[in-house]
Amino acid sequence: MSVTPLVADRRRHDLDWIRVCAFMLLILYHVGMFYVPWDWHVNSPRPVEQLEPVMQLTNPWRLTLLFLVSGAATRFLFDSLQRDGRGAVRRFAGSRTLRLLPPLLFAMFVIVPPQSYYEVVxxxxxxxxxxxxxxHWLADFWMKYATASGGWCDADGCLTTPTWNHMWFVAYLFVYCLILAGLLLFGRRWLPVLQKGLERALGGWGLLVWPVLWLFLLRWTLGPVFPTTHALTDDWYNHAVSFGAFLFGFLSARSSLLQARFEKVRLPALLLGLCAWAGWAAYSWTYRDGGVPPEALRGGMRFVYALDQWAFIAAALGYGARYLNRDGPLLRYLTGGVFCFYIVHQTITVVAAYHLARLGLPQGLEAAVLIAVTFGGCLAAYEIARRVGPLGLLLGVRARSASRPRLAGEAGPALV
Structure with a gap:
């Protein structure tokens, strides 16, 4: 049984822009991780403690937003496969496997190892x-990395390899797509019903209230028991948030009604998000040295965190719907390259940051050079990958046939 979309087929350029902007923010966030005094793969010998509140501005919501827009893009892909004929679920699972698994494995054994190398250094x-x-620590490094025989341990624990580091997002997305394929195999006829139910539940201020309460419930119940690990098998709080956002994006992507509601609440959502960020940043700053807050305050901050998380997402979707729903050559270029940028950016940042820190540059200049090198390296990798077919598959650049027109509403070339 085919599913008839509840809105006319059209491309959601606002979601393309939001996905591109979210990935670019993530690149800047990882540059910031080098300077903020938090544990990372490599750290600046001149940490900037005052950077912590700035990092907290996107910390609660950036990856949840990425899972949401990835779910929306997945919906457009699945609908386009249904229009092409039978076997949509099987072809969907095969498409996601080919799109996500080769870059994940390539990154784990080629792109990520330099991050681990400099972490060990x-x-x-x-x-x-x-x-x-x-x-002897780094003799035959790659072989030790690939065979989990490095024995790289210090007072903070041991480094487990091979690892996916920042590619955990792709690993989780791959698993979520396979789970979704199983659900669609038996329940795709219910998509219009679920979309209408979502629209009814999120009417009026429910668009802001119910998601916040859901995120608060998860943070209250699962958060203390299952701290985020990015290890897939024991990351149940993170799964509940991320897979929930992925499903929400999948179910809501075709709803012009929800798109209009996000646009309507964009300003209140932004104001709520800024207030929640101020509260969460102040709380994190106050207890940054390991102090133990009162339990009542901790419980209240779980709600503030959930409010921060959803309010900024709602604001991004609302302002995107209002101002970003337009195409252009820059968007098409960035949409084609954003997955490649994600795959290579953290390794470029780690390697460049380690060596720049030893040049003794003024810190502002050093940070500017690090940002420029990271983005320049991403662009160079994309330009090379789009010209070398097999490398494109491994770096997330999907070749398009010149004879195949883009389908209306189809997810773009950088579906991740």
Missing amino acids: EAAQGLGIVDPGRS
Whole structure:
């Protein structure tokens, strides 16, 4: 049984822009991770403590938003496959496997290892090893990395390899797509019913109230028991939030009614988000040195975090619907490259940051150079990948046949 979309087939350029902007913010966030005094793969010898509130501005919601817009793009892809004929679920699962699994495996064994290498170098230097690159720690590094035989441990624990680091997002998205394929195999006829139910539940201020209460409930019940690990098998709070956002995006992508409601509440959502961010940033700053807050305050901050999380997402969707629903050559270029940018950006940042820190540049100049090198490296990787077919598959650049026109409403070339 085919599913008839509840709105006319059309491309959601606002979601394309939101996805591109969210990934670009993530790149800047990871540059910030080098400077903020939080544990990361490599850290600046000159940490900037005042950067913490700025990092908190996107910390609660950036990846939840990415899962939501990925779910929406997945809906457009699935609908386009249904229009092409039978076997839509099988072709959907095959498409997601081909699109996500090769880049994930390639990244784990080629792109990510330099991150682990410099993480081990910094850990060795912290243990007093003057030249880690010439020590037994890093001899035959890639082989030790690939076979989980490195034995790289310090006081903070051991480094488990091979690892996916920032590619956890792709691993989770791949699993979510396969779960969705199983659900669609038996229940795709219910898509219009579920979409209408979602529209009824999120009428009026329900668009802001019910998602916040849901996120608060998850943070209250699952959050303390299952802290975020990105390890897939024990990450149940993160799964509840991320898979929930993915399903919400999938069910809401075709709803012009919800799109209009997000546009209507964009300003209240933004104001609520800014107030929640101020509260959460102040709370995090106050207890940044490991102090234990009162339990009542901790419970209240779980609600503030949930409000921050959803209010900024609602504002992004609302302002996107109002101002970003337009096409253009820049959008088409960035949409084609954003997955490649995501795959390579963190390794470029880690390697460049480690070496820049040893040049003794003024910190502002150093940060500007690091941002420029990261974006320049991403663009270079994209330009190379789009010209070398097999590399394009591994770096998330999907070749398009010149004879095949884009279908109306089809998810773009950078569906992730």
